[in-house]
Amino acid sequence: MHLTDTRVAHEDDGWRIDFLGDDGEAVTVHVADGAYVDEEVAVERARAIMVQLTAFGTRGGGRSLNAYDAASNGNFDDDQPLLDTRH
Numbered sequence: 057m058h059l060t061d062t063r064v065a066h067e068d069d070g071w072r073i074d075f076l077g078d079d080g081e082a083v084t085v086h087v088a089d090g091a092y093v094d095e096e097v098a099v100e101r102a103r104a105i106m107v108q109l110t111a112f113g114t115r116g117g118g119r120s121l122n123a124y125d126a127a128s129n130g131n132f133d134d135d136q137p138l139l140d141t142r143h
Contacts, residue, residue, distance in 0.1 A: 057081045064095050071098035075106070 057077035065072045070088040085102035087093065093101070 057083070062099065064099060066095070071095070071102070073099055073102035075102075 057075075057079065059075055060078045061074075061076040063074040063076065065074075070086055071093065073085045073087065075083045075085070083106065085105050087098045087101045087105070
């Protein structure tokens with residue numbers, strides 16, 4: 057994704073930062089505790105969160121996981137979820 061725009065919105069429970077790409081792709085990061093964080097700090101915190109997520113999705117000296125590894129980790133057992141995702 058090639059970043060083309062960053063949109064910032066202050067909400068009741070924090071900040072929503074949308075990173076928009078040139079192909080219509082978007083990544084949204086929610087930064088909590090917006091009452092005492094200004095917009096610039098919220099954007100920097102969102103970028104730091106994205107870096108942390110990138111580090112989480114790497115192994116073997118920084119080689120990125122591909123979609124197969126990230127979704128399955130080689131496990132296609134029907135009785136186990138592909139990802140441990142909470143919403």
